[in-house]
Amino acid sequence: MKAGQLFDCPHCGNNTFLMKEAVMDGWTKKCDILKCSSCGTVIEEIKDDTTKNTDTAKDKQNEKRNALAALFGEEPEDYKATNTDLFNTEKRFCRDCQYRVMNAFRIRCGKHEKDVNPMDDCPDFKPRTEQA
Ligand SMILES: [Zn+2]
Known part of the structure; x- marks a missing residue:
């Protein structure tokens, strides 16, 4: 009615x-x-x-907030945090380190003189200054 x-x-x-x-x-x-x-x-x-339904209402609110953030060119907070973490970790990978020595079949670390994995991270990491 x-x-x-x-x-x-x-x-x-x-x-x-x-x-x-x-x-x-x-x-x-x-x-x-x-x-x-x-x-x-x-x-x-x-x-x-x-x-x-309170849950639906909350979801709607979040949706609205995210839509608003998108409108102003901002990423939602959660997404931003994840992205920053990824970025920080990536910067310390052995494959991007200047001590990295590439062989045909493996990657060695010139600093520690051992085999490393490209996705290893290392406290002695130094970013490569030039792309090889
Ligand atoms: Zn009546």
């Missing part, structure tokens, strides 16, 4: 139409109700989605 719809009111028996009215809880709108325009009997409650 919706506002303005004609119906036979079971309370007053008139053929009348539905009025929509907001139910307020202080300053917060709780829900809408449909009332008989003749006698004022509440026929139906229209509950807001937000009161039905």
Whole structure:
């Protein structure tokens, strides 16, 4: 049923139409109700989605926040943090280190004189100054 719809009111028996009215809880709108325009009997409650499912409401809020962030060219906080971590780790990989000595089949570390994996990280890491 919706506002303005004609119906036979079971309370007053008139053929009348539905009025929509907001139910307020202080300053917060709780829900809408449909009332008989003749006698004022509440026929139906229209509950807001937000009161039905809080999780959905939260998701909606997050969505809105992320959409807003995208609008202003900002990445959401979580994504930013992950990206920074990746970046910091990547900078210390043995394959990008200036002590790296490439062989046909393996990578050696010139500093520690041992075989290393390209994705190893090392406390003595020094970034390569030129690409090889
Ligand atoms: Zn009525």
